[in-house]
Amino acid sequence: MAFEPIIVSFLCNWCSYTGADLAGTSRIPYAPNLRTIRIMCSGRIEPTFVLKAFREGADGVLMCGCHPGDCHYHEGNYKCLRRYHLLQKYIQQLGIEKERLRLEWISASEGKQFASLANEFTETIRQLGPSKIKKVMETLT
Amino acid sequence: MSKENKEKPKLKMAIYWGAACGGCCVSVLDVHEKLFDVVAAADLVFWPIALDTKYADVEAMEDGFIDVTLYNGAVRNSENEHIAKLLRQKSKILVAYGSCAHMGGIPGLGNFHNREQIFERVYHTTETTVNKEKIEPQTQVKVAEGTLTLPEFYNDVRTLDQVVDVDYYLPGCPPQTERLVEVFMAIVTGAELPPTGSVVGATEKTQCDECKRIKTDKKHIKEFKRPTEVIDDGVTCFLEQGLICMGPATRSGCGYRCIEGNSPCRGCYGPPSTSPDPGAKMMSAIATMIDSDDPDEIAKIVEQIEDPAGTFYRFSLPGSILRRKLIETHT
Numbered sequence: 513m514a515f516e517p518i519i520v521s522f523l524c525n526w527c528s529y530t531g532a533d534l535a536g537t538s539r540i541p542y543a544p545n546l547r548t549i550r551i552m553c554s555g556r557i558e559p560t561f562v563l564k565a566f567r568e569g570a571d572g573v574l575m576c577g578c579h580p581g582d583c584h585y586h587e588g589n590y591k592c593l594r595r596y597h598l599l600q601k602y603i604q605q606l607g608i609e610k611e612r613l614r615l616e617w618i619s620a621s622e623g624k625q626f627a628s629l630a631n632e633f634t635e636t637i638r639q640l641g642p643s644k645i646k647k648v649m650e651t652l653t
Numbered sequence: 654m655s656k657e658n659k660e661k662p663k664l665k666m667a668i669y670w671g672a673a674c675g676g677c678c679v680s681v682l683d684v685h686e687k688l689f690d691v692v693a694a695a696d697l698v699f700w701p702i703a704l705d706t707k708y709a710d711v712e713a714m715e716d717g718f719i720d721v722t723l724y725n726g727a728v729r730n731s732e733n734e735h736i737a738k739l740l741r742q743k744s745k746i747l748v749a750y751g752s753c754a755h756m757g758g759i760p761g762l763g764n765f766h767n768r769e770q771i772f773e774r775v776y777h778t779t780e781t782t783v784n785k786e787k788i789e790p791q792t793q794v795k796v797a798e799g800t801l802t803l804p805e806f807y808n809d810v811r812t813l814d815q816v817v818d819v820d821y822y823l824p825g826c827p828p829q830t831e832r833l834v835e836v837f838m839a840i841v842t843g844a845e846l847p848p849t850g851s852v853v854g855a856t857e858k859t860q861c862d863e864c865k866r867i868k869t870d871k872k873h874i875k876e877f878k879r880p881t882e883v884i885d886d887g888v889t890c891f892l893e894q895g896l897i898c899m900g901p902a903t904r905s906g907c908g909y910r911c912i913e914g915n916s917p918c919r920g921c922y923g924p925p926s927t928s929p930d931p932g933a934k935m936m937s938a939i940a941t942m943i944d945s946d947d948p949d950e951i952a953k954i955v956e957q958i959e960d961p962a963g964t965f966y967r968f969s970l971p972g973s974i975l976r977r978k979l980i981e982t983h984t
Binding site for chain 1: 765809811815816928929930932933934936937939940941943945946948951952955956958960961962963965974975976977978979980
């Protein structure tokens with residue numbers, strides 16, 4: 513069977529999730545590979561969530577928040593941005609391809625952009641192939 | 654034997670080292686004159702650093718013969734694994750003693766490599782090595798007198814609880830000796846023990862909660878520095894001075910030995926139960942302190958953290974969520 517990427521996406525309630533919703537209500541077809549988790553703010557995406565998603569078998573993780581300056585809570589998306597940079601450096605040290613973790617800003621009106629992001633990210637992960645994290649990190653007891 | 658000892662049977666106690674430096678065993682000796690109290694209440698039936706009990710003697714014991722075993726060290730090779738399983742079978746209470754047994758410890762940093770890479774470095778490329786015959790340890794070698802064996806060195810370092818069930822964890826590198834005495838006395842006096850799986854000899858608070866250094870709410874970091882680049886003023890929070898201190902992601906209970914000694918916390922007590930992954934907690938904490946909203950500047954500031962994986966997971970790589978480097982070789 514052909515490889516279908518499993519992607520966990522964290523979308524903030526105020527912009528990105530609404531943007532994804534708009535893609536749906538506008539009936540824009542896009543890749544069905546995203547497993548979306550709605551959170552109140554991209555500042556809520558704890559690094560633990562991302563690491564756990566990878567550990568439990570996600571091939572890619574997508575973090576989405578409001579555009580800079582637009583955060584409903586003023587600065588949650590900046591916190592997310594800083595965590596993203598720290599996470600990127602850390603996962604690369606562990607030999608995980610940096611393309612597997614992506615941060616994008618999607619506003620409530622960007623349904624079309626969200627659909628093309630989903631397609632594009634799914635395609636990137638498809639090219640990379642399945643993640644080996646789950647298998648390699650298992651402890652053989 | 655004194656009178657009270659006759660009334661109460663002595664506890665049988667074992668202490669073993671897996672992949673460890675020996676510091677944990679020495680920390681037990683650091684009880685100093687309290688050792689007499691320990692010996693009055695317990696018989697040490699197995700303790701390789703101090704006693705000549707053989708593995709065969711342990712194998713000959715009945716299951717559950719030992720009351721308490723302190724296992725220090727990570728599980729790095731087949732010998733560590735065999736003895737961990739053996740002691741589990743022979744012990745009523747198995748304690749993961751020290752950082753290595755608890756979360757992997759310093760030997761756990763071996764999970765940034767695999768066996769092949771470690772052997773290559775250790776037996777061939779270190780500057781002080783001359784090994785023209787390219788000799789590497791073998792698990793078996795035949796000599797005139799018979800077959801000699803060595804334990805198998807694994808690709809992966811594991812924590813004790815990734816190999817056997819563990820009853821309690823006593824963290825630290827090494828655990829603060831006073832904490833050991835408290836825990837030991839609790840067992841001896843028959844005090845009610847905490848639920849299985851608890852971390853003992855440490856608190857639920859973080860280092861920061863009780864640190865005496867001056868902290869302000871607004872931490873603004875523009876630059877991360879290494880300890881050699883800062884003249885510490887002795888009173889201000891290390892993080893506010895731009896030094897990585899593991900305080901936000903580390904349990905207290907150690908008595909702040911490092912911080913009292915004007916050195917940032919390195920995280921040997923492991924994370925509190927509310928944030929089981931120390932690196933994730935540190936990334937979270939540091940993200941709120943970086944004083945920039947500009948993606949390029951943030952990237953530049955993050956770049957100054959030389960080795961986030963090795964720094965945040967110095968004592969806990971095998972016990973963390975992403976527990977090793979992605980190298981596809983398995984034992």
